[in-house]
């Protein structure tokens with residue numbers, strides 16, 4: 084039985100759902116956490132933070148002003164990280180805890196609409212670790228870890244986010260004083276977006292075009308002090324502020340930043356990869372792309388974050404769908420639980436399955452990241468292109484599907500899903516941002532396409548490249564339909580290969596007709612994006628499949644059966660998203676598509692009794708869900724009513740606007 088913090092009387096529909104669940108939800112919770120000990124540790128950390136009275140907010144933040152929201156976020160952020168430091172001192176915190184606290188699980192329970200210190204931990208510290216020399220690390224890392232300084236990552240400008248070679252901020256080396264002079268020559272060169280930059284950070288990693296001895300060497304990272312360490316006043320030549328309200332993430336304190344001839348010491352250029360010597364000589368690293376390392380790190384961790392946001396929305400919408408009764412399936416019968424409508428199951432269950440699919444791909448990607456960064460440390464760059472391509476496509480597909488999923492799940496809750504108190508709108512605000520930041524999704528898919536086309540054109544030996552190994556032999560394979568996930572994987576691989584091959588042919592045809600390669604690329608880019616996308620989805624299905632194969636050896640029969648069902652559902656759902664391509668690029672017939680549709684419907688029916696059990700296994704505390712619709716006890720209507728009472732408009736029976744405006748308007752005789 085999954086535990087909850089909520090002591091209220093549980094809704095009878097949910098009791099019934101929990102009674103008919105065919106597997107042990109706790110066994111699945113342990114599996115998702117890693118093991119029983121890890122579940123215990125997670126729960127104890129959750130209590131450590133969520134039971135702290137200082138971390139609770141009485142007034143829902145939606146009713147605070149923009150300024151008050153920020154101030155409340157900073158108050159809580161400081162308490163949260165003081166507690167993290169306490170855990171660290173006790174040897175109980177590591178990178179995973181930062182992920183939990185900044186990401187979608189605990190993080191969004193503590194600070195519902197984003198964290199003003201996220202960039203400090205997610206990009207400022209990792210950039211120091213990845214791009215600073217040992218001496219620079221000795222100077223900065225400890226101060227950053229202990230938060231004596233707070234930093235951010237200032238790359239994007241008003242004029243450029245995607246095309247970072249086009250950034251306009253300039254760092255010109257002055258060998259006479261051994262300093263760089265930072266300048267923002269145009270309005271479009273102002274930094275724009277960095278989280279925490281507005282009022283929280285006093286330092287930043289600034290990406291700027293490096294000029295030395297009259298030559299530009301492209302963008303490089305510099306550590307720059309922005310504000311006085313005591314007074315927090317902006318330093319001379321620093322023009323700084325916050326960029327204003329956004330669709331979501333309104334407590335992340337995104338800022339702008341301009342430089343008016345700001346001087347910093349030569350040693351403030353992060354020089355692990357490239358260097359500027361005191362006389363101004365430039366020393367180049369083996370790969371110019373090593374400067375982009377922090378972006379890879381963040382793309383990798385975002386895949387797990389996408390899974391976590393989706394788990395949250397899936398839990399809310401599934402529990403609500405079990406409690407909500409509406410309409411009739413047959414005349415003269417009671418109104419059914421809306422979860423019994425097959426269209427509703429089709430909105431919910433594939434996204435429950437997607438949570439697992441993304442979690443397993445995230446784990447795979449994190450391992451690849453650690454292996455490849457280890458290799459980079461010893462000078463081996465061979466596997467960097469595959470890591471880059473894999474992190475781009477997995478970030479793009481997982482964020483896009485999670486955003487679509489959260490919105491679908493919100494719609495699945497009807498009118499109540501539109502209430503802020505359902506927490507689905509805020510969750511959407513957080514998750515859709517992920518489609519843009521850390522590389523806009525289309526742009527990232529084109530990066531993966533670039534890798535795929537290169538491999539395809541050069542007939543690269545792919546034996547040691549796990550994400551593209553299938554390209555070796557999947558074109559023109561004859562494979563009659565079989566009701567297995569292996570068949571689906573093979574059909575998806577054939578489809579992906581066919582799409583890559585076709586896009587490549589179209590590029591070549593355009594080049595033959597006289598187009599420059601770059602124009603041919605741009606003119607083929609709709610197909611390239613689609614090819615990269617299906618390549619990514621194929622890989623996610625494959626990773627889910629191999630993970631379940633491994634896990635089934637250690638689970639009970641009951642849980643093993645459920646895991647296989649959700650794997651099958653994810654696979655069938657994924658392939659049915661591409662029926663047109665399937666018919667074009669494989670020997671699949673329209674009868675096979677009917678069989679796939681039938682299989683999908685069978686799986687929805689098979690998963691139906693376990694839907695609530697599956698989301699209970701995610702074991703998200705009510706404070707994490709923060710939703711009137713998703714609480715463990717299912718007391719939806721009471722919670723909606725209670726939350727409505729918190730509207731400031733309900734604090735008085737008659738609002739002054741009645742006397743000021745409405746009454747005179749109503750009584751006027753026009």
Ligand SMILES: CCCCCCCC/C=C\CCCCCCCCCCCCCC(=O)SCCNC(=O)CCNC(=O)[C@H](O)C(C)(C)COP(=O)(O)OP(=O)(O)OC[C@H]1O[C@@H](n2cnc3c(N)ncnc32)[C@H](O)[C@@H]1OP(=O)(O)O
Pocket residue numbers: 178181182183185186187201202204205208209212236238239244245246247248278372375376378379381384385388467468471519520521522523526530533534537
């Ligand atoms: C260990 C640390 C301890 C600290 C503890 C912290 C732990 C916390 C952990 C987790 C927390 C999780 C919680 C997460 C919450 C998240 C909240 C997030 C908050 C928001 C963050 C958002 C921040 C930002 O958005 S920062 C700005 C990001 N900006 C971008 O991403 C810009 C996108 N653009 C680009 O990346 C590039 O410009 C480009 C790739 C589009 C094009 O670049 P280019 O023009 O220079 O390159 P080319 O197209 O010409 O390609 C040349 C060549 O290079 C290859 N390439 C490109 N990029 C890379 C790369 N990154 N790495 C390797 N190789 C690369 C490219 O493919 C080409 O290769 P060829 O071989 O084909 O030539």
Ligand SMILES: Cc1cc2nc3c(=O)[nH]c(=O)nc-3n(C[C@H](O)[C@H](O)[C@H](O)COP(=O)(O)OP(=O)(O)OC[C@H]3O[C@@H](n4cnc5c(N)ncnc54)[C@H](O)[C@@H]3O)c2cc1C
Pocket residue numbers: 202236237238239242243244245246275276277278332337516519520521522523525526529
């Ligand atoms: C919530 C949030 C937080 C952020 N935090 C930070 C931060 O902390 N630090 C920081 O430095 N930045 C940050 N950013 C900026 C973010 O990284 C950029 O917005 C992102 O990289 C996209 O760049 P852009 O805004 O220039 O979009 P654009 O590139 O202008 O995108 C607009 C459109 O142009 C298309 N496009 C652009 N180039 C191409 C191409 N080559 N091929 C095909 N289509 C193309 C895109 O697909 C998109 O449809 C943040 C952004 C957001 C939304």
